[in-house]
Amino acid sequence: MIPIERVAIVGLGLIGGSLARALAERDVRVLGYDSAPDSLDAAEGEGIVHERLGAQLMGIEAADVVVFALPVDATLAVLPRVAPRLGKTRLVMDVASTKRSIVAAAEAVGLGARYVGAHPLTGSHRSGWRASRASLFDEARVFLCPSSTTDAATLHLAETFWRGLRAGVEVLDAATHDEQMAWRSHLPHVLSTALALTLRDAGIQRSALGPGGRDMTRLAGGPPTLWTSIVEDNEVALAGALDAIEQQIRVLRQSLQNHDSGTTHDFFADGRAWFDGAPI
Amino acid sequence: MIPIERVAIVGLGLIGGSLARALAERDVRVLGYDSAPDSLDAAEGEGIVHERLGAQLMGIEAADVVVFALPVDATLAVLPRVAPRLGKTRLVMDVASTKRSIVAAAEAVGLGARYVGAHPLTGSHRSGWRASRASLFDEARVFLCPSSTTDAATLHLAETFWRGLRAGVEVLDAATHDEQMAWRSHLPHVLSTALALTLRDAGIQRSALGPGGRDMTRLAGGPPTLWTSIVEDNEVALAGALDAIEQQIRVLRQSLQNHDSGTTHDFFADGRAWFDGAPI
Numbered sequence: 001m002i003p004i005e006r007v008a009i010v011g012l013g014l015i016g017g018s019l020a021r022a023l024a025e026r027d028v029r030v031l032g033y034d035s036a037p038d039s040l041d042a043a044e045g046e047g048i049v050h051e052r053l054g055a056q057l058m059g060i061e062a063a064d065v066v067v068f069a070l071p072v073d074a075t076l077a078v079l080p081r082v083a084p085r086l087g088k089t090r091l092v093m094d095v096a097s098t099k100r101s102i103v104a105a106a107e108a109v110g111l112g113a114r115y116v117g118a119h120p121l122t123g124s125h126r127s128g129w130r131a132s133r134a135s136l137f138d139e140a141r142v143f144l145c146p147s148s149t150t151d152a153a154t155l156h157l158a159e160t161f162w163r164g165l166r167a168g169v170e171v172l173d174a175a176t177h178d179e180q181m182a183w184r185s186h187l188p189h190v191l192s193t194a195l196a197l198t199l200r201d202a203g204i205q206r207s208a209l210g211p212g213g214r215d216m217t218r219l220a221g222g223p224p225t226l227w228t229s230i231v232e233d234n235e236v237a238l239a240g241a242l243d244a245i246e247q248q249i250r251v252l253r254q255s256l257q258n259h260d261s262g263t264t265h266d267f268f269a270d271g272r273a274w275f276d277g278a279p280i
Numbered sequence: 281m282i283p284i285e286r287v288a289i290v291g292l293g294l295i296g297g298s299l300a301r302a303l304a305e306r307d308v309r310v311l312g313y314d315s316a317p318d319s320l321d322a323a324e325g326e327g328i329v330h331e332r333l334g335a336q337l338m339g340i341e342a343a344d345v346v347v348f349a350l351p352v353d354a355t356l357a358v359l360p361r362v363a364p365r366l367g368k369t370r371l372v373m374d375v376a377s378t379k380r381s382i383v384a385a386a387e388a389v390g391l392g393a394r395y396v397g398a399h400p401l402t403g404s405h406r407s408g409w410r411a412s413r414a415s416l417f418d419e420a421r422v423f424l425c426p427s428s429t430t431d432a433a434t435l436h437l438a439e440t441f442w443r444g445l446r447a448g449v450e451v452l453d454a455a456t457h458d459e460q461m462a463w464r465s466h467l468p469h470v471l472s473t474a475l476a477l478t479l480r481d482a483g484i485q486r487s488a489l490g491p492g493g494r495d496m497t498r499l500a501g502g503p504p505t506l507w508t509s510i511v512e513d514n515e516v517a518l519a520g521a522l523d524a525i526e527q528q529i530r531v532l533r534q535s536l537q538n539h540d541s542g543t544t545h546d547f548f549a550d551g552r553a554w555f556d557g558a559p560i
Contacts, residue, residue, distance in 0.1 A: 121490035125555075141490065183482045184489055188496040191471060193551035194528040200554040201524060202463045207557070209464055210401035210421065215495040216468040221555035224548035228541060235536045242529060244481060248474040249522060256515045261508060268504035271473035274480040275405075275501035277487070 002026055002164035004090075004157075008053060008063035010078065012039045015095045015120060016069025017048075017132025022165045024048045025134050031063050039129035061085045065161065067118075068094040072229040076105050083109035091157050093118045097181065097226075098233040099145040099174035112149035116158040117174055119143040120167065121185070125221035137165040145174040182237035186230060187245065190238070192219035193227075282306055282444035284370075284437075288333060288343035290358065292319045295375045295400060296349025297328075297412025302445045304328045305414050311343050319409035341365045345441065347398075348374040352509040355382050363389035371437050373398045377461065377506075378513040379425040379454035392429035396438040397454055399423040400447065401465070405501035417445040425454040462517035466510060467525065470518070472499035473507075 007023050009016045012034040020030045020043060032049030034040045043049040053059045060066060060082060066089050068075045075094045079102070086092055092115050094102050099117040106115040121141045142162045146155050159169050172180075196217050199206075206217055231238055248267075255263035274280070287303050288311040289296045300310045300323060312329030314320045323329040333339045340346060340362060346369050348355050355374045359382070366372055372395050374382050379397040386395035401421045422442045426435050439449050452460075476497050479486075486497055511518055528547075535543035554560070 125492075180484075183479060183484055184493055187478070188475060188489075188493045190529070190532060191475060192492075192496060193548055194525050194532065195468060195471060196551040196554045197528045197547070198467070198521065198525040199463060200550070200560055202521070203560055204460075204463055205557065205560060206555060209468075212405075212472075212499045213464055213468045215498055216472060217555060218495055219492045220551040222548070222552065224545055224552055227548045228545045231532070231536060231544065232539075232541065239533065239536070241478065241482070242533060245474050245478040246526065246529065248477045249470070249526065252470060252474065252511070253519065253522060256511060256519070259512075261512065264512065265504055265508045267477070268473055268502070268507045270480070271476040271500040272502065272504055274476045275486060275497060277485065280480055280483055280485060 002028055002161060004028055004064050004161065006031060006063045007065045007067065008057075008060045009033070009049075009067050009069055010053070010057060010060075011069035011074075012043050012049070012129050012132070013069060014127045014131045015122065015136070016067070017043065017129045018122075018134065018136035019067060019069060019095070019165075020048045021132055021134035022137060024050070026164065031059060033057055034129070036129075042129055057082055057085075061088065063089060065089065065091045065093070065157075068092075068096075070094070070096065071226045072096045072098055072102065072233045074229075075102050079105050079111070080109045083111050086111065086114075089114060091116065091154055091161070093158060095120055097185065097230045098178050099143070100178045101233050103145055103147045103174040107147045107149060112147040113151050114154050115147050116150055116155055117145040117147075118158065118162065119145070119177065119181070120162075125218055127223040127226070137162070137167040140167045142167040142169050143177050144169055144171045145177050146171065147174075178234050179237045182234055182241045186234055186238050187241040189219045189222060189227060190231065190242070191245070192217055196220035282308055282441060284308055284344050284441065286311060286343045287345045287347065288337075288340045289313070289329075289347050289349055290333070290337060290340075291349035291354075292323050292329070292409050292412070293349060294407045294411045295402065295416070296347070297323065297409045298402075298414065298416035299347060299349060299375070299445075300328045301412055301414035302417060304330070306444065311339060313337055314409070316409075322409055337362055337365075341368065343369060345369065345371045345373070345437075348372075348376075350374070350376065351506045352376045352378055352382065352513045354509075356385050359385050359391070360389045363391050366391065366394075369394060371396065371434055371441070373438060375400055377465065377510045378458050379423070380458045381513055383425055383427045383454040387427045387429060392427040393431050394434050395427050396430055396435055397425040397427075398438065398442065399425070399457065399461070400442075405498050407503040407506070417442070417447040420447045422447040422449050423457050424449055424451045425457050426451065458514050459517045462514055462521045466514055466518050467521040469499045469502060469507060470511065470522070471525070472497055476500035
């Protein structure tokens with residue numbers, strides 16, 4: 001049971017669309033917008049979006065909760081334009097994969113007290129309205145990043161919102177979130193794409209891979225524009241994570257070159273110990 | 281229907297054990313050996329292994345087909361010791377992940393005409409008898425690498441053997457196989473382990489990852505001894521593959537540092553195009 005009547009969702013891609021479906025299923029009235037008329041038509045046609053927002057997001061002021069479900073750069077661009085019309089909104093959120101710059105922007109435009117940055121870790125490489133599904137947040141982990149001035153009641157409402165969608169909620173500050181994501185999410189994604197490009201240059205198609213190689217290249221199927229904005233927004237932390245993995249690769253190369261079987265074995269044994277959940 | 285009466289399997293781990301199960305299901309008599317008495321007892325107790333081979337693989341000469349299901353280095357060690365007793369064996373195979381050095385060793389000990397190196401691309405990170413299952417080879421890809429002197433009839437029997445287990449068979453020479461595997465299998469595996477170690481050093485447990493990060497670190501759970509022997513046996517080709525991915529990572533780092541969004545976007549867009557099956 002979500003104690004909210006009307007939610008405006010700006011962007012009906014994988015996350016925004018899934019959010020619309022999950023809320024509509026719970027009898028919340030969904031006000032929707034997408035820059036692609038096809039997605040908006042489909043969402044309205046399926047009865048998921050109950051009211052369309054107009055050009056310039058006209059009508060957004062009627063929502064109790066507003067969610068921007070856009071790439072990082074688009075979120076940063078829309079916030080200052082729309083903020084003046086959100087005077088009565090109880091809670092404003094975004095769902096982008098980096099949080100520091102967006103939460104700072106929300107504070108800068110005077111939304112700090114009613115803002116909570118959200119990041120659902122749903123991990124699909126699929127994208128767009130057609131990939132959306134009401135169950136996307138079932139048992140997913142959602143990070144919530146309040147601003148330095150977020151009201152306690154606002155944060156509580158955000159927690160209630162996501163828990164109502166069956167997600168697990170973790171509250172942390174935006175800077176810590178972004179630093180963590182550089183390792184937990186952005187590094188794996190970049191590696192998957194680097195592997196994809198390496199295999200392409202070697203003339204190997206994805207269909208020629210076994211189950212392991214396919215798993216390792218699944219993330220490379222993610223949307224390029226979204227990922228460009230993520231890695232640009234989190235460049236410094238990501239650079240640190242890339243330094244660290246390059247160092248690990250060098251350790252193995254050195255042990256192979258030196259025919260140092262002990263160190264090579266440690267490389268794989270230590271990796272497996274971590275996989276098996278050994279204390280860190 | 282497999283036109284073979286008795287198969288000896290040396291090593292009852294994931295692949296050897298699954299082979300024993302798949303053959304027993306097809307009414308082939310299985311002669312088995314494992315250096316771990318527990319595995320051998322279990323395999324016999326379940327009725328999968330019908331006859332135990334003795335110390336020094338006593339009794340192996342009674343098999344029509346012999347399969348060594350051991351790590352690369354153990355396979356290289358056992359071949360010269362057992363070869364003199366395989367005078368009547370119709371087909372000798374191994375199932376290790378690299379093929380060049382093993383096929384060369386088989387030729388050197390006089391088994392060339394009746395030898396076919398096999399590599400089932402089953403891609404599990406699990407290992408050991410308890411992970412074995414009769415369906416492991418269902419629709420799996422199996423590479424077959426004849427020696428320079430393998431008889432046509434021997435190769436044909438090997439193809440029949442694996443197709444009888446519902447695997448897809450691809451015949452190629454051992455050197456080409458190993459070069460290909462450096463990219464298709466060993467590079468993804470090493471990356472997965474390097475990522476595991478990087479996350480460990482950053483204090484992040486696997487349970488804190490989303491679905492993408494978990495996929496990217498699954499291979500790191502593979503058996504360390506097995507993988508040590510694989511990468512050592514294929515060191516040169518693997519070094520080339522690692523060079524190539526390090527170069528891809530450098531491209532991204534450079535574009536981020538230069539705020540060159542076009543190149544950063546190309547990185548992800550090209551990765552996705554490959555994922556989507558664009559012609560190479």
